Amino acid sequence: MQNKSEFGGDFAKFINGLAGTVACMSREAGESARERTREWIAGLDFVSREEFDAVKEMAAKAREEADSLKARVAALESALATKGAGEAE
Template structure:
């Protein structure tokens, strides 16, 4: 009688194990289907992926840095130009007016 009970318990354990395996398979299939559905919805909404967003954000940060450096460089060049123009400017108002007139005619 003991072997009969063991056999029944063994069969029951095998049945539970098979059911658990089947449940895991169903779970994987449901997850795959859900993931595909969510991807389809997100694609229809034109939502960007995280990797693309991070790449664009990094590019924007680099562009801001380059822009700041270029602004500083332009300001330094304008200061040098103003200093150069200040040194070569005519001393009298009469010759300054003539210089402006000749520049406007060119």
């Protein structure tokens, strides 16, 4: 029969082993969850920051060009209206 000190020592070893196993399982579960999350996000149709910035820059240039064309059309319409008013007199 084991005495109380041997039982306590064996119990402490058991608890330490159990704690190590639980810590390892927890770490593996976290790594697995992170990997699944990475795979899930990779499967989504996200654009990279570089692609986003390139499209944003192209849109800004297109807006500037559209504004410039609007100003030119307005100037041409104004000139045409002035010319038409001068001929009507």
